[in-house]
Amino acid sequence: MTNLYTTLQKLCACPSVSGREERIREMLREMIAPFCDEVSVDNLGNLIAKKKGAKADGTKIMLCAHMDEIGFLVTFIEKNGLLRVAPIGGIKSVSAAFTEVISERGVAGVLVPNTKTKPEDLSTDKLYIDLGVKDQKSAERKVSVGDFFVLRGGVRRLAGRRICGRPIDDRIGCAVLLSVAERLSRTSLDGDVYYVFSAQEEVGGRGALPAAFAIRPDVSLCVDVTGTGDTPGADAMACSLGEGVAVKIKDSSLICHEEVVFELCRLAEENKIPYQREILLHGGTDASQMQLAGSGSRAGALSIPCRYIHSAVELCELGDAEACVALAEQFVLSIK
């Protein structure tokens, strides 16, 4: 079995902002192919891997993790060579300021706020990228308006089984899907199983919608990160790092199907998989798109608790991701 952390390291080293997912998609395509029967890419750029079921009328299940990440788009190059940017996805300027960034062409820079900007006044229009160049001309040799930048990726280990870096949101979900696919690759199942690595989640779940519309799953399960209530100043939330996989009940984009929630909790208890029940006050997932695409599906979601989401230091615990793999596997096996 492939090690989850090794997979995650590989995935996090590959920059892939929403709408520019080619590189991560090619990497994932190679990794998922051995465990599936068919792999395809749709017009929006979703990677769809299918494991055929034994029965034509078996229950169809779609597992989905998004492969894109938040980033910045270059909008203007100043005379002095500094780059002005617009956000791609839910950037928190305070979390992103003073971070190393890298462009899709591999150009390195740092993202910094205008001098003397107070933290409460910080917004994307007060941020710029410094490439270390002297002037506009040298900047234009390296980047063009319309180029994408991301916060520099990479993960490392902290104490115990905790890790930190980016974009753990949601490469860890991709790693979970790969792991589930590997574990189920030799098992014959009644229904088709689809592993979807979705594009453009960070800009409004745009990839999962057409993917779910094309697949028409009966049951759908999203795997993504979720916030926690275990840091100073966090909203009260009964979800902590290291307490297991989070079974989503609600976030701001959907309320999960009650039977799916019930079934996930039952399976976790039966198989002694550590889990917690998650209500996320702010933030949505691809699950909402899968729930309502076409005639709709019974939608649920598993989350990996993660601190400091959308920063360069996203922090989570490997044990929670392993619990997520175990529970997702049991869930797929339980579908009749």
Next chain:
Amino acid sequence: MNNSYESLAQEIVALSSVMSVSGYEARGMDEICRLLGKGFDRVETDAVGNCFLWKYCGRDGAPKILVDTHFDEIGMLVREILTDGFVRLVPIGGLSPSVLQAADVILYGKEAIRGVIVSTPPHLRSADENRLPDCEELLVDTGYPKEELEALLPIGSPVGFAPVYRELLSGRLAGKSFDNKACAAIAAHAISSVPKEKLAGDVVLMLSSYEETSRLGGASAGAFSCTPDYAMVIDVNLATVPDVPKVETVPLGGGLSISVSAATDLNLTRAVQALCKARGIAHTMIAAASSTGTNATSIQLVDGGIPTVDIGLPLRNMHTYNEVIDLSDAEALCSLVEAFVCDREIADRFCGREELPR
């Protein structure tokens, strides 16, 4: 109360009492079948929690008419269990904290638990502390010890207002969740009472899910799967009270409302308006610009597009436990639904559209 109102009023109250907080609509399904099932040929549910009540006209190739009334209601979910039997909540749908304080609620865990939402007395508030707490800060007082409550009440259990209903003067009713189960009950009453030979087509009454919480609502998926030729969306509408802008409201007791909106089909809207006029059904026209704020906005855009008309039942105190409706409006709505599902002229005009290029 006027006798002619009585059975309709009872049906409205019975259906509105069923707990159906968004996402938990399925829990009420047995009760719905018991209350409404008899008047229909087939009842089915889907993956999103929509419930479809079919009544067939008995002719092959007949038009398919969708009547949509969302069935979910605003409410809360249990977010955290604290010591001394206090429970922290998360709101579901558009709830105002000013309404929640001191409200009677029921927590639907492994058993139904009564609770009261906590309100800080004015004695304990300084003058500058008149700020309303956010819904997320409010607590329910249940009186249970923490351990017992944890066993009875899993995180995520739905919480709803206690169903208490009262008659007011002039044939008005006050209580919870008339939004939108009053409309569901009225539509069911109307469709059930029509003999099948009179129907202009096969009629499906969709009790749709997630209207209060999702931009599209469960109705979009539901309309996609039942592929109607045309649709009527019925939802409650804001009724006039002193001191609120008149331009966005409709008079209580003035009959049903018909929206004119970019989000609905103008021809179908005019046809329904003409139907009201011809039958002497009291109605108000209301402008709803680019969105009706109801399922009409999403149903209109399903698949290749569905001609949709948006109808409202005037209601005061929306999203509280004392919503007020007028039974004369309910009767008007009932008459319109009956006339609408029987209207062959509308059926001829809005079904059998040309095949769209694929």
